[in-house]
Amino acid sequence: MFHIFQYQPLRLITQNSLSSMCLKLILSRRVAFAQIWKSWFSSHSLLGKKNIILMGPPGAGKTTTGRIVGQKLDCPVIDVDDDVLETTWNMSVSEKLQDVGYEEFLEEEGKALLKFSASGSVISLSGSNPMHSAGMQHIKKNGIVVYLDVPTTVIMSRLKSKEMDRIVGLSPGISLKDVLQFRKQFYKRWFDIRVLCGGDVAAEVVAEKVIDAVKRYQDSELETFISTRSSRSGRSTEDSHKLYFSDVVTQGLALDGGLFVPERGLPKFSAEEWQGLIEATYIERAQVILERCIHPADIPASKLAEIIETAYGENFSCSKVAPVRHLAGNQFLLELFHGPTASFKDFALQLVPHLFAYCIPRSCNYLILVATSGDTGSAVLDGFSRLHDTDKQRIALVNFFPEDGVSPIQKSQMIGCQKENAWSVGVKSDFDFCQTAIKQIFTNSDFTGFLTVEYGTALAAANSINWARLLPQIVYHASAYLDLVHQGIISFGSPVDICIPTGNFGNMLAAFYAKMMGIPIRKCICASNENNVLTDFIRTGVYDLRGRKLISSFSPAVDILKSSNLERYLHLIANEDGQLVTQLFNQLENQGHFQLRKDLLGKLQQDLVAGWCSDEDCLAAIHSVYSTTGYILDTHTAVAKVVADRLQDRTCPIIISSTAHYSKFAPAILRALRIAEINQNPLSQLHLLSSYSALPPIHWGLLETLKKTGNGHHQVCAADMSVLMSHIETLIQNHFM
Secondary structure: OOOOOOOHHHHHOOEOOEOHHHHHHHHHHHHHHHHHHHHHOOOOOOOOOOEEEEEOOOOOOHHHHHHHHHHHHOOOEEEHHHHHHHHHHOOOHHHHHHHHOHHHHHHHHHHHHHOOOOOOOEEEOOOOHHHOHHHHHHHHOOEEEEEEEOOHHHHHHHHHHHOOOOOOOOEOOEOHHHHHHHHHHHHHHHOOEEEEOOOOOOHHHHHHHHHHHHHHHHOOOOOOEEEOOOOHHHHHHHHHHOEOHHHHHHHOEOOOOOEEEEOOOOOOOOHHHHHOOOOOOHHHHHHHHHHHHOOOOOOOHHHHHHHHHHHHOOOOOOOOOOOEEEEEOOEEEEEOOOOOOOEOHHHHHOOHHHHHHHHOOOOOEEEEEEEOOOHHHHHHHHHHHOOOHHHHOOEEEEEEEEOOOOOHHHHHHHHHOOEOOEEEEEEOOOHHHHHHHHHHHHOOHHHHHHHHHHHOEEEEEOOOOOHHHHHHHHHHHHHHHHHHHHOOOOOOOOOEEEEEEOOOOHHHHHHHHHHHOOOOEEEEEEEEOOOOHHHHHHHHOEEEOOOOOOOOOOOHHHOOOOOOOHHHHHHHHOOOOHHHHHHHHHHHHHHOEEEOOHHHHHHHHHHEEEEEOOHHHHHHHHHHHHHHHOEOOOHHHHHHHHHHHHHOOOOOOEEEEEOEOHHHHHHHHHHHOOOOOOOOOHHHHHHHHHOOOOEOOOOHHHHHHHHHHOOOOOEEEOOOHHHHHHHHHHHHHHHHO
16 A cells, blocks of 8 residues: 655656656657658748648639639649549539439549649649548548538528539439538548638638648647646746647646646637537537647547547437527526436536547556546546446546535436446545545655556546536537527627536636637626635635635535636636736635735626525525426526526526536425425435426436446545545556556
8 A cells, every 4th residue: 555655756757647658658649740740841831742632512612712822822723623523534524423423423533533643732622522532542641631611501502603513412302401411421531620611701811711720730839738827937948848738638737736728828719600600510519619629639630520429429318419498588598417417517528538538648547536526426437437448448537526415316326327447435525625635646746656656557637627628618608609699599799698506617617718719708607505605706806715614505516615717717817827826826725715916806807797595595496497487497507597687687698507407406306396205215206306297307317327326335435635545546456457
């Protein structure tokens, strides 16, 4: 067993629990990507001997854009239709299509592409080229494929105005829309870079976007991450230790105790780009947004698409994934509980395990540490248990939760979701202890070094302190706004308010990030229960934990006093002043409080509004909404509903984040519905709730998990750091040895 005062020489062995071997492998993969592209592009030319290959549906503007890009880069321009196909066939494309028919045309087109070669050129493909696998593999070897992604309705309008008669696949009984939709699968398969092209965007603008996108692809070393506690003066000396997305996903927490943030900030979308996503599905929106946040050197677009499809394709019970439902008046619910474990945590934790598995080297073992106040536990257990079997052999997870600080159903879920590589451990304390303990373990280089040397195992985090956890949350806030536009509730550019039940501040931070990226969010309303330290802070600028004890409530997921992700927000509004952030959070840790400067409080209050409600008000809101609408809110959503009622000014729509399904909190819900006798068995409680035939129905995944729980068991330990570390070591021995 590990003893805390031993193994002192190991202090310099690890970097935040990442073994030196694993770190080198991660860095070498990224360096290899950078070297490949540096060899492809000369120092005086963006192209060198390679090609920029423009791909997209007919009517996307490939030919016009290609000519402009060629002019700007002073290089040859090749249009496959005019310069390759018609030259090879000695007839027009439309004549060839009429002559040989659809299937033979694709084969002949592919053969012509296989015989074609070029270098240092801009090539505009035909709309059907990507449907021939061998031809695309051939041409892709010598360049970078840029997908001009134009909304289907825009393409249809353009083609109708041009009266084009040579659309491959168009025939009686098959509509143009069907043809365009069918082709998307091929475009998604081949592209390296996506460029969003709205309906009214000039070709000159599209050409500039293409060049900028290629530059981003080439400059893979620019998208680095820093700690919220790093000083500006120290960053120049850290160039040899640059960290990228792959690194921060695996490390979780910075060495100095801070949280990782992108050094150059988040990407911004233009209004036209957002409007181009109005008709898109949730999965399509997720891919577009995440492609801009994750460099292809870390995860290529094709692999990212595969991961997103795996995460959201079949694991969610609603085809819309995160639907927006009208509640009453100007209030709308963003339903975030249709995932397998019935909470908003599924959005990140169905995705992040696959990102993590891709980013880490195949030769390294990892143990993921998680602290949860309720919903994260079952979500992270479920997510990591869905990895491929080979990944489960090298990636395991332990989930720490307050043994008496979660609902009975939440505990049953966490027990029922345990698998061969994922376990739950109850801690005889509260969530704040669990979260603080994990942070201390990560920064204990003696212990992490011991695990690396003795067992070849590194530690990583999957809590909301992990940067990758925030990105999927940005997606659903953006998607909710786009859904309101699509439904005709608002026009793009009209503001909305967002109200979120808030504990660790991750969900709220993601909404603010969506605003920074161009979604017109006016106010972010932070809703707390009686653990209202955040409300007090937002109103006064004083974060004060002195004399405060955690109060158990009916909304346990926000029973939190130390909001970790607040650090990222303060770093942002303090203009990335890491020294100030370090000072504030050191003071909080050592003295139990800190106070913001007046100028920073002013900035904060421009973005955030806060309120809180009691358990009694929470239950009353559940009863009232059910009585008037037949819809049952969970206890956390009810907290947000109460605060929204109090703080909204009703001049714009307000989107309330419904962060969990009410089934998870059956005793409180039954009490709110004024049921006198409540059976203590969680399964019986769900059956009773189902008899109400309310909206939404009882959650399918939760019901199945509880049926499987049966005689399941879990480990329980004391609130002691040495005991937790002993548990961790034992689990590593049992799984990896």
